[in-house]
Amino acid sequence: MFDIENYFENFVKTNKIFEERNILRPEFVPKILPHRDIQIRKIAEIVACTLKNSKPSNIFLFGKTGTGKTAVINYVKDHLNNQCRNSDIHEPKWVSLNCQQVNTGYRVLARICNDLDPDDPVPIAGWPIDVVFDKLIEKLDTFVHGICFIILDEIDILVKKMAKSHDILYNLARINSRLKHAKVNIIGISNVLNFKNALDPRVLSSLGEEEIVFPAYNANELKEILNQRANSAFQNGALTLEIISLCAALAAKEHGDARKALDLLRKAGELAERRQSPNITPDFVYFAQDDIEKDKMKEYCESLPLQNKTILLSIYSMQKYRSGNAIITGDVYTCYLELQKQIPGLNKLSQRRVSEIIRELDLSGILNAQIKSNGRYGRTKFINLNIPLENLNTFLINDNRLNDLFDYRPRCIESNTTCFKGQKYIKLG
Numbered sequence: 141m142f143d144i145e146n147y148f149e150n151f152v153k154t155n156k157i158f159e160e161r162n163i164l165r166p167e168f169v170p171k172i173l174p175h176r177d178i179q180i181r182k183i184a185e186i187v188a189c190t191l192k193n194s195k196p197s198n199i200f201l202f203g204k205t206g207t208g209k210t211a212v213i214n215y216v217k218d219h220l221n222n223q224c225r226n227s228d229i230h231e232p233k234w235v236s237l238n239c240q241q242v243n244t245g246y247r248v249l250a251r252i253c254n255d256l257d258p259d260d261p262v263p264i265a266g267w268p269i270d271v272v273f274d275k276l277i278e279k280l281d282t283f284v285h286g287i288c289f290i291i292l293d294e295i296d297i298l299v300k301k302m303a304k305s306h307d308i309l310y311n312l313a314r315i316n317s318r319l320k321h322a323k324v325n326i327i328g329i330s331n332v333l334n335f336k337n338a339l340d341p342r343v344l345s346s347l348g349e350e351e352i353v354f355p356a357y358n359a360n361e362l363k364e365i366l367n368q369r370a371n372s373a374f375q376n377g378a379l380t381l382e383i384i385s386l387c388a389a390l391a392a393k394e395h396g397d398a399r400k401a402l403d404l405l406r407k408a409g410e411l412a413e414r415r416q417s418p419n420i421t422p423d424f425v426y427f428a429q430d431d432i433e434k435d436k437m438k439e440y441c442e443s444l445p446l447q448n449k450t451i452l453l454s455i456y457s458m459q460k461y462r463s464g465n466a467i468i469t470g471d472v473y474t475c476y477l478e479l480q481k482q483i484p485g486l487n488k489l490s491q492r493r494v495s496e497i498i499r500e501l502d503l504s505g506i507l508n509a510q511i512k513s514n515g516r517y518g519r520t521k522f523i524n525l526n527i528p529l530e531n532l533n534t535f536l537i538n539d540n541r542l543n544d545l546f547d548y549r550p551r552c553i554e555s556n557t558t559c560f561k562g563q564k565y566i567k568l569g
């Protein structure tokens with residue numbers, strides 16, 4: 141039996157890993173941000189005119205995830221606010237929202253209104269858009285004395301989702317001409333480097349007055365970032381430089397993501413702590429990497445639309461009951477049609493759309509769809525899940541709509557229209 145008392149007692153006695161683990165969490169804002177001098181300087185130069193009560197240019201920040209965009213903005217914000225306080229100037233108002241969560245133009249406007257004046261909320265739907273706009277103008281002039289910075293994180297999602305968002309963004313960027321006292325500055329943030337190409341030129345010219353790119357960090361830069369945080373996060377002797385280099389190298393291999401590097405280091409520390417190890421060894425880093433991958437896949441699967449989940453489940457069922465044999469797009473579609481009929485309210489997709497979704501799933505890394513030539517039978521896409529079946533089961537099981545289908549044995553497995561018998565290809569009739 142697990143001796144819980146002994147475990148806790150030992151944990152207190154032997155815990156020599158963390159000094160302050162929160163320093164490794166994403167919400168922690170470090171006092172210095174190595175390798176982001178150029179970006180900090182550019183943004184500081186643009187927003188400095190706030191101190192003379194003038195409106196700065198709107199800014200676009202581009203860079204892949206974990207390249208320090210939010211950290212740099214928060215860093216500049218804290219310093220600008222401090223300077224305003226010291227110089228007796230109205231502190232700017234900052235409204236920050238993530239367009240993944242606040243994902244329509246209407247909601248963006250309503251959210252800004254409600255941040256400015258929570259006591260008189262605008263409903264999250266239902267008003268005509270021009271009424272919400274008028275309300276926003278009224279709130280800005282009432283509650284903002286000076287500049288209001290509006291940060292739209294993941295702005296690309298807003299634009300991609302709704303063509304109408306272009307108009308709302310355009311009007312938001314031009315709102316200053318209708319304001320009496322307040323001035324609005326927009327900071328758009330995007331992880332998609334070529335997002336500008338998708339923007340209406342009118343919106344681009346008013347929102348993208350200044351553009352700043354955040355390049356990915358390389359392994360040496362990540363090492364320095366980790367080192368700076370690790371010094372105060374860990375106890376003496378808990379880790380060596382070798383561990384920091386390993387975390388930096390693994391994160392740099394992906395796309396130079398500082399968040400990933402920090403997560404890896406923190407998770408490796410937590411695993412070492414749970415095992416009551418005196419220090420972090422490379423094995424803990426590799427275990428942490430597996431854990432992070434698993435969490436990422438879980439989050440991805442849970443956020444998929446029902447159609448995509450059903451297609452994944454089709455691949456799961458085929459792989460489960462056709463052990464060892466290859467699966468091709470046609471198999472998946474046949475199985476998908478069987479499952480789709482059993483999910484109330486789910487409409488039937490065409491084979492072409494299912495193929496597109498398989499391609500999207502392939503890009504996410506959850507499966508591998510490889511095109512192979514079959515001589516005179518043409519080219520076929522072979523599909524393999526990249527994660528163990530039992531993992532996919534736990535990622536999808538929370539969706540009640542699919543609950544009864546995990547043990548479903550597809551009828552097409554037995555049918556003679558099955559595309560493969562063993563590894564031998566039989567052409568579909």
Ligand SMILES: Nc1ncnc2c1ncn2[C@@H]1O[C@H](COP(=O)(O)OP(=O)(O)OP(=O)(O)O)[C@@H](O)[C@H]1O
Pocket residue numbers: 164165166167168169170172173174175176203204205206207208209210211212331365398399402
């Ligand atoms: N130069 C740096 N020095 C220290 N820490 C950094 C640096 N750059 C990023 N970080 C840390 O990495 C984590 C991720 O950074 P941040 O949230 O700013 O990335 P981001 O580019 O905004 O990512 P996303 O687009 O996913 O929101 C945070 O914990 C942040 O403090």
